[in-house]
Amino acid sequence: MKVVLFCGGQGIRLREYSDQVPKPMVNVGYRPILWNIMKYYAHFGHKDFILCLGYKADYIKNYFLNYDETLSNDFVFKNSGKEIELQNSDIHDWKITFVDTGLNTNIGTRLLKVKEYLKDDEVFLANYSDGVTDLNLPAMINWFNEKKDKIAAFMSYQSFQSFHFVDKDEDGTVNKISQTGSSSLLVNTGFFILRNKIFDYMEYGDELVDQPFKRLINEKRLISWEHKGFWISMDTFKDKRTIDDIYERGNPPWEVWKTEERNGRKQVRK
Secondary structure, three states: OEEEEEEOOOOHHHHHHHOOOOHHHOEEOOEEHHHHHHHHHHHOOOOEEEEEEOOOHHHHHHHHHOOOHHHOOOEEEEHHHOEEEEOOOOOOOOEEEEEEOOOOOOHHHHHHHOHHHHOOOOEEEEEOOOEEEOOOHHHHHHHHHOOOOOOEEEEEEOOOOOOEEEEEOOOOOEEEEEEHHHOOOOEEEEEEEEEHHHHHHOOOOOOOOOHHHHHHHHOOOEEEEEOOOOEEEOOOHHHHHHHHHHHHOOOOOOOOOHHHHOOOOOEEEO
C-alpha cells in the first residue's frame, strides 16, 4: 500500500529548527522524524512512498541521494574503509517518489497534485509527517477495509499535552475550565487511510480536513480509530524537547521495528 507523506510545509511553530531544515528533517536521535515515520510504515510492509515536497525540497532530496546507512546500522569496516559490510539495512527495499507540490500549498492541494501516482490504488495511506506513534497499523487497516462504504479514516487521540479548554458566556463569564487530559476531546493525529474515491470529494484549494472531510461527514463516510497507546507530534520547540527526552531514555515506543531489525540481511558496499 502506498504512503503519501506531506513534507512541504514551513514548520513556522518550530522556527528554531525549520529556519535551517524543513520540519520533517528535524532529527529524532540520529535520523529525521520523517525517516522515523517511514521506518514505521516500512516495518508493516508499506515501503512505496510519495513525498509531497515544498519548503527546502532540495534538503530532503539530497538527504536520500546521499543516504549513509552506517549512521543507524551496525557494520564491519574493512580494507581501510574501501569495503563496508552492513549487518542490517534501512532502505534497500524502499521506493520513494519525490514530487514538488509547491511552497505554500495546503495539504488538500498537495494530495491532489500526486493523484496521478495513486490512480491504480484503491486504498492508500497518508501522513502529516510530524508525529510518531506505536499504533497497531494492520489492525486499523483491517478495521477500515471491513467498512466498505467509508471513504476515509484517521487516527484520533486524547492528547496528554497540557492545554486548558474554556467554556464562557458571551459577556466573558467563565463557566468551566478543563484540561485536555480530563476532557473527552480527541485530536486528529494525521495518520490517514484513504480510498481513491476521496478525490471525488476534493477541489483545488480545499484543505483536506475542512471541505472534503465535511462533505464525507455529511454522507457519514468518515470514520476515526481512537488510539489508546502512544502518540506525539513535533509542532513546537517544547514538543521537540519532549521527544528527545523520550528517545534518550531508551526504547522509544514508536520504534516498533526494533524487535525485528537484527533479522535484516547483510549487505556489502564496495
